[in-house]
Amino acid sequence: MNKEDKKANDSNSPSGVGGMEYDFRRIEKDWQKKWKETNAYKVFNPGPGEGLNKPKFYVLDMFPYPSGAGLHVGHPLGYIASDIYSRYKRLKGFNVLHPMGFDSFGLPAEQYALDTGQHPAETTKKNIATFKSQLDNIGFCYDWSREVQTSDPNYYKWTQWIFLQLFNSYFCNTEKKAKPITELIKKYETKGAVPKSGPFIPGKHFTADQWKAFSEKEQADILMKRRLAFCGYGEVNWCEALGTVLANDEVVNGVSERGGHPVVKKTLRQWYLRITAYADRLLDGLNSVDFSDAMKEMQSNWIGKSSGAEIDFAVKGFLETKLRVYTTRPDTIFGVDFMVIAPELDLVNEIKSAEQTPAVDEYLAYVKSRSERERMAEKRISGVFTGAYAVNPLSGREIPIWISEYVLAGYGTGAIMAVPCGDERDLKFATHFNIPVTNIIGSHFNGEEANPTKDAILENSGFLDGLVMKEAMEVAIKALEDNGIGIRKVNYKMRDAAFSRQRYWGEPFPITWKDGIAYPLDESELPLTLPEVKSYSPGPDGEGPLANIPDWVNQFGSEIPPSGSQAKRREGTKFGGALETNTMPGYAGSSWYFLRYMDPENKETFCDRKVSDYWNQVDLYIGGTEHAVGHLLYSRMWTKVLYDLNLIGFDEPFKRLVNQGMITGCISVYLYFGKLTGFKRKSKTVLYFERRRV
RNA sequence: GCCCGGGUGGCGGAAUUGGUAGACGCAGCAGACUCAAAAUCUGCCGUUCGCAAGGAUGUGCUGGUUCGAUUCCAGUCCCGGGCACCA
Numbered sequence: 001m002n003k004e005d006k007k008a009n010d011s012n013s014p015s016g017v018g019g020m021e022y023d024f025r026r027i028e029k030d031w032q033k034k035w036k037e038t039n040a041y042k043v044f045n046p047g048p049g050e051g052l053n054k055p056k057f058y059v060l061d062m063f064p065y066p067s068g069a070g071l072h073v074g075h076p077l078g079y080i081a082s083d084i085y086s087r088y089k090r091l092k093g094f095n096v097l098h099p100m101g102f103d104s105f106g107l108p109a110e111q112y113a114l115d116t117g118q119h120p121a122e123t124t125k126k127n128i129a130t131f132k133s134q135l136d137n138i139g140f141c142y143d144w145s146r147e148v149q150t151s152d153p154n155y156y157k158w159t160q161w162i163f164l165q166l167f168n169s170y171f172c173n174t175e176k177k178a179k180p181i182t183e184l185i186k187k188y189e190t191k192g193a194v195p196k197s198g199p200f201i202p203g204k205h206f207t208a209d210q211w212k213a214f215s216e217k218e219q220a221d222i223l224m225k226r227r228l229a230f231c232g233y234g235e236v237n238w239c240e241a242l243g244t245v246l247a248n249d250e251v252v253n254g255v256s257e258r259g260g261h262p263v264v265k266k267t268l269r270q271w272y273l274r275i276t277a278y279a280d281r282l283l284d285g286l287n288s289v290d291f292s293d294a295m296k297e298m299q300s301n302w303i304g305k306s307s308g309a310e311i312d313f314a315v316k317g318f319l320e321t322k323l324r325v326y327t328t329r330p331d332t333i334f335g336v337d338f339m340v341i342a343p344e345l346d347l348v349n350e351i352k353s354a355e356q357t358p359a360v361d362e363y364l365a366y367v368k369s370r371s372e373r374e375r376m377a378e379k380r381i382s383g384v385f386t387g388a389y390a391v392n393p394l395s396g397r398e399i400p401i402w403i404s405e406y407v408l409a410g411y412g413t414g415a416i417m418a419v420p421c422g423d424e425r426d427l428k429f430a431t432h433f434n435i436p437v438t439n440i441i442g443s444h445f446n447g448e449e450a451n452p453t454k455d456a457i458l459e460n461s462g463f464l465d466g467l468v469m470k471e472a473m474e475v476a477i478k479a480l481e482d483n484g485i486g487i488r489k490v491n492y493k494m495r496d497a498a499f500s501r502q503r504y505w506g507e508p509f510p511i512t513w514k515d516g517i518a519y520p521l522d523e524s525e526l527p528l529t530l531p532e533v534k535s536y537s538p539g540p541d542g543e544g545p546l547a548n549i550p551d552w553v554n555q556f557g558s559e560i561p562p563s564g565s566q567a568k569r570r571e572g573t574k575f576g577g578a579l580e581t582n583t584m585p586g587y588a589g590s591s592w593y594f595l596r597y598m599d600p601e602n603k604e605t606f607c608d609r610k611v612s613d614y615w616n617q618v619d620l621y622i623g624g625t626e627h628a629v630g631h632l633l634y635s636r637m638w639t640k641v642l643y644d645l646n647l648i649g650f651d652e653p654f655k656r657l658v659n660q661g662m663i664t665g666c667i668s669v670y671l672y673f674g675k676l677t678g679f680k681r682k683s684k685t686v687l688y689f690e691r692r693r694v
Numbered sequence: 695g696c697c698c699g700g701g702u703g704g705c706g707g708a709a710u711u712g713g714u715a716g717a718c719g720c721a722g723c724a725g726a727c728u729c730a731a732a733a734u735c736u737g738c739c740g741u742u743c744g745c746a747a748g749g750a751u752g753u754g755c756u757g758g759u760u761c762g763a764u765u766c767c768a769g770u771c772c773c774g775g776g777c778a779c780c781a
Contacts, residue, residue, distance in 0.1 A: 065781045107780060236779070247779040298698050298776075373777065377695045406695090410778095425695090494778090501779060586781060625699075626775055659699095 043097050043143045045611050057094040058615050059086045062623030063101045066127035071134040078622040078660035083140045099597040101148035102128050106586045110505040114536045120505040146600045150589025156507045157527030158606035159589050164520050166229035171277035178644035220517040228274045238266030244538035245502040254369050264368055268542050271500035275637050279303050279492045290656040302629040304493025309477050311486035313390035315351055323390050326412030326491055331472035334461035335419040335440035339390050339401045342409035343367040353387025360384050367405050375405040381432040393485040421445040422452050504536050504545040506583030512556050514577040547581040590631050591638040594618050612648045621654040
């Protein structure tokens with residue numbers, strides 16, 4: 001370096017021209033402009049009749065929720081890794097799809113609107129602009145022409161459309177797949193619903209003739225029990241003072257985060273997705289994808305498949321009433337020392353004795369104020385004796401029935417048979433309330449600690465005496481089934497997914513209600529757009545803000561009959577239906593966005609089949625583990641439904657999933673890239689290059 | 695409470711199958727170059743004792759297995775994520 005150069009370098013020359021300094025501000029801005037002008041990152045689908053000679057590769061990031069704070073420091077961590085990998089694959093000769101978009105429906109925008117009166121669409125738009133400029137400054141290679149925003153009507157039109165497919169489908173238990181509900185209707189019309197074996201139970205089964213004689217409402221109720229998107233009743237966090245439903249994280253220690261008002265549980269009509277129907281396929285599918293073992297374990301734990309038996313216990317003094325429990329250990333039935341039922345079961349009020357009623361009622365009031373999370377996390381043992389006794393169907397022994405918050409109504413039958421010598425929680429309960437403990441496992445139980453072994457030889461167990469527990473399991477189930485007091489049962493911890501929110505800022509349901517029957521809107525009515533509102537305050541009786549806008553709710557009201565199959569019968573008649581006022585939850589749009597990126601402009605369908613056949617699965621999906629059991633399971637389910645309905649050609653959305661760490665840092669990016677390619681040294685060089693631009 | 699991760703220098707993190715703990719980098723210190731600085735280059739860089747050679751100690755903690763443990767086992771503490779209406 002000569003003196004002259006040094007001088008140029010020293011001077012704060014704005015351009016850096018003539019100096020050795022890398023003027024990243026100018027150079028990056030110039031190149032970013034150039035990339036934009038030349039559509040440098042544009043990705044093409046194969047044209048009509050044209051096979052692209054490059055192999056495809058799909059690299060996807062979990063798209064961000066555009067919060068007001070702008071890009072979070074955690075976002076670029078995964079995005080940088082995927083960007084590097086996309087460039088690498090592109091240089092390797094692949095046609096790489098590497099899109100970005102925004103998960104732009106959600107609670108924070110609505111809360112902000114409540115506080116400030118600014119329309120969520122406005123703040124969302126602003127936030128997205130900030131995010132995009134930040135992402136562009138980093139220099140990512142996104143093809144922005146493929147951007148999706150879940151709150152854009154052009155996008156949520158297809159979210160609603162997929163919802164209609166879910167609504168109009170049922171899960172065929174024989175073929176283990178989704179099929180159009182019209183096929184079920186046809187079956188009911190021709191064959192009815194009669195059992196293949198076993199008794200015909202009126203109320204559950206019906207003949208074809210009976211089906212035809214049912215009223216429309218009766219038919220609709222039966223079909224609702226099979227639809228993949230269906231209506232039911234569920235408990236929500238209800239805050240009387242705010243007049244609204246609260247999200248779990250808006251509730252802190254039983255009171256609302258805002259204002260500290262009391263929160264109780266309230267039962268409201270809710271939409272659900274029948275994800276439990278897919279439990280086994282979601283489990284099996286894990287074998288065909290490349291996720292970390294921890295991720296797979298989290299998902300299978302969430303699904304929580306277990307096998308055991310449902311057993312009916314008679315209740316002393318009640319002829320008709322049976323107490324049905326689910327247990328994974330029918331072999332321990334002679335060791336049952338007490339029963340525990342979930343406090344909210346109706347059964348409680350039926351069987352409670354007169355003298356125990358005050359204590360039971362007091363406990364019920366306590367439980368009503370407790371969230372499920374609090375109940376499960378509670379270390380303190382609590383419960384109340386109902387005053388009623390169950391009768392052990394095999395031994396005839398009378399067993400006290402208790403209620404306690406540690407038994408949840410939503411899992412199994414909401415009632416358990418407690419075997420203290422084999423279950424720690426049962427033992428603690430028995431000790432706390434001085435309930436005598438029966439030992440059925442001899443020396444395996446020391447009186448201090450419960451032993452959940454399956455290898456002990458049974459004692460004090462009637463006809464099971466002398467059997468090893470593992471073998472006794474089958475013997476017990478057979479005895480229960482032979483005597484009609486129990487059945488073998490596979491159970492899942494996973495529940496159907498609640499799919500409605502009493503909120504404004506989400507996809508409206510394309511459903512109209514009349515006389516208690518849900519009618520789907522015709523596809524031609526989509527998108528059913530969100531109305532402008534003046535207030536984001538909740539509607540009456542826990543309904544969402546949309547209930548405050550009669551013009552919107554009744555827009556299909558008096559004169560316009562919805563077209564399409566369901567509605568044809570009423571053509572020409574006055575309809576008078578009211579639109580559903582719930583909206584869809586945040587995960588609706590994110591359950592299928594990876595498909596829309598493939599064909600974002602399509603006005604005819606959510607994604608052309610030829611296009612989805614070309615891009616196929618996401619080859620590499622990068623995101624955080626916090627979505628392990630939410631988003632990932634939902635999108636896997638949606639993919640399976642679309643596959644079953646022959647709308648796409650693959651039934652797992654993500655071939656490979658890599659979780660970025662929780663802590664940000666450039667070297668960890670290097671590490672992931674190293675793992676992906678196996679070329680640690682080379683990738684390091686690339687990283688340095690990238691880092692200068694970061 | 696339950697499920698999944700994690701805990702290694704001042705910092706980010708290596709050590710993938712049990713075999714030299716701390717690679718590589720950041721920061722720091724010293725030196726070279728310079729009038730001086732920046733940049734660059736070289737050296738040092740866990741803690742501790744020692745002038746040094748060298749020794750002791752050290753991967754959250756307590757034990758165990760082993761000739762040998764960051765790695766395997768048991769227990770325990772702490773931190774992060776999830777637990778069904780945050781996204």
